[in-house]
Amino acid sequence: MIPALVTLLGFQLAGEVASRALGLPLPGPVLGMVALVIAFSLWPALVDVVRPVAQGLLAHLSLxxxxxxxxxxxxxxxxxxxxxxxxxxxxxxxxxxxxxxxxxxxxxxxxxxxxxxxxxxx
Incomplete structure (x- = not known):
């Protein structure tokens, strides 16, 4: 669970840093999500690491x-x-x-x- 959370938050942080450093008009989490999708296509095993936490977050998204x-x-x-x-x-x-x-x-x-x-x- 911890590696999955670190992965998700790391990509969000990387997106935020890139957005602010480059002065892009896109929100950092969006850039992080795009980078995460690219990482999923390059390393399919990463999907299995993130899946349990992502499903848990989606199950409680209404909160x-x-x-x-x-x-x-x-x-x-x-x-x-x-x-x-x-x-x-x-x-x-x-x-x-x-x-x-x-x-x-x-x-x-x-x-x-x-x-x-x-x-x-x-």
Whole structure:
């Protein structure tokens, strides 16, 4: 268990150091996760070392949302004041994402000569 935790936290630390040292706009844990995936592909035995701890963390992932929930409750007055703007932004971005996705699908379907959206059987 300790080697797996050291591995996970080591990759997170390496990602954080790389992000800050290089001034990258990506969060350190994301860089660490990318490095961990690369390490998994280079050394498949590493997967077996990390798997038990990763499965344990994933089994209790909902506990990690408790601090975020407490933060939301602690800032309810701010949310109440900014709620309408947040709701408009959420709804607007969702509608825009669906529209762009539909337009992209229609464009690709037109380019491939398939208007029904089904795979071509050439």
């Amino acid at each position: 990690l949302f408790v601090p975020a929930g407490v933060g939301v409750v602690a800032h309810l007055p701010v949310l109440a004041a900014e709620g309408p703007a947040i709701a408009v932004a959420l709804v607007g971005s969702t509608v825009l994402a669906i529209a762009v996705g539909a337009l992209a699908f229609a464009g690709v379907a037109r380019l491939t000569g398939n208007s029904e959206g089904e795979p071509r059987h050439d």
